[in-house]
Amino acid sequence: MSRRSLHSIAWATSVGLALLASFAANDASAYCRMTTGGGAQVGEQACVEIGAPFFWNDPCLSYAVDRRGSVWMDLSEIEDSVNAAFETWETAACPGGSTPNLVFKPSMQPSTCKRAEFNNVGNVNTIAFLDPWEDPCLDDDGNPYDARAFAVTIVWHNTSTGEILDADMMINDLRFVPGGRAGGPYADCPDSGCTGSDADLRGIVTHEAGHFIGIGHCNPINKDDPNDPCVVATMYSQADRNAVDKRSLAPDDINAVCDIYPPGNLDRSCTAIPIGGLQLNCETTESGNPIACDAPGAASGSSGGCSCSTTQTPANALWATFAVLVVLTVTRRRSAGRGERS
């Protein structure tokens, strides 16, 4: 084989592998998965997941709405909206007509838990409305949730495998102040769209439930195209919230949930028990005494201390690294060959 051919092959191989590394995670779909590495999303770039993708190891999942509900809606109304939102994902029509291997089982009882935490000794995937908009166990020197946030989803996960351990959804129960802070009112809006200043709770929770199961925001090919598969998706990062279109899944959302949880044998008879057991009340003991914020077992699984982060290596960069090695090897061999000849 001539040098020129070798050169061409090395070039084509490295470029090909580099492109593979860029788009392998994206395939033909626009959806992205949440990963342990996270990373900086800049511009409208293809999504490549850094680190291990998030997933529930046992996709028979429970959740519970905090019993204190919201100032804007009755507890039963909230539960109806939340149940409908999770059911939308559970009943997605995968190719072949089956549904994802995913079951959501709402708790028979509401939770008493406005704390976003993960314990060794019992957990609940809680959905709570907060006023004030802060963690009830906030330190004196801690910070509340961002005033501009309507809702945040907090996902506890295994940093090596990406297994989701617990997920909590916190919703800002304050009244919004124009130009000042986010918040309600929330409602289960009619199908024709929200009225007044209501925001559609079902739409919000459907979007957040996508994160709950490890789906990130999708990546539009052309964000100005109203028919772009991502722009029309529930997992797109923009929303007109007086509209109710986030309630139903677009094909890209369905691809995501069916790829991550391909149809399987799980059925509604499964038992949904959080890691460490179900503990609906994270604030008081059975005898009614408050559970201290720093109670043993709270939000740990670790021994405390600190972890210092540096840059992270994208998993898909392995392909690119391999490409570099191919190129360097070819170059070095050729240099060596030239050295011997000279």
Place this chain on the structure above:
Amino acid sequence: MLRFRLVPLLIGPILVALFCTAPAEGSVVEGLELEELATEADRIVLGRVLFSESFQRRNGQIWTWHRISVEREVRGNAPDEDEVIVETMGGQIGEIGMRVEGEASFQVGERVIVFVHGGGPYTAFRTVGMGQGVMRVRREKGVDTVHQSREGLLLVRRDREGRLKRNFGALPEPERLDAFLSQLRQITAQQEEGR
């Protein structure tokens, strides 16, 4: 010589593959215009991320401190400080990670413009509007360009009637760093005059 000239050419696309990564998740957050980001910021700083360190709070939650060396200050008056500490919710300690969707994120070594508030000499700052308060500076075709990270954010905005509308944030399209800083200085100067 031809061979050695090819190496940088080959490394180019590989680096593109390495760094053009964009995982994304989401909290539902009010999109802020640039003027609003500036209004709510006690300090606006162009700098480089030196170090990130996660720690656990009393309630068990994991937070992370990020040390940012100050290269240029657009707002704020602390000539004796060459670093700011920014605190974000979430982080990793051993095998356990806590992710708050939409929270600001930093990569060690990257250049950023941060809009922060609430901190001081002995307390860490928070970014304004979660991830919206971080803009990343990337060198593209020899030009420093500013991008707003929308990682993890579902941006919406209430209009005058309180209805929620789609929002694209303070910097929908990338902009040259020098032009952006100039615009930012104008905004902050106007705001100072109005105070």
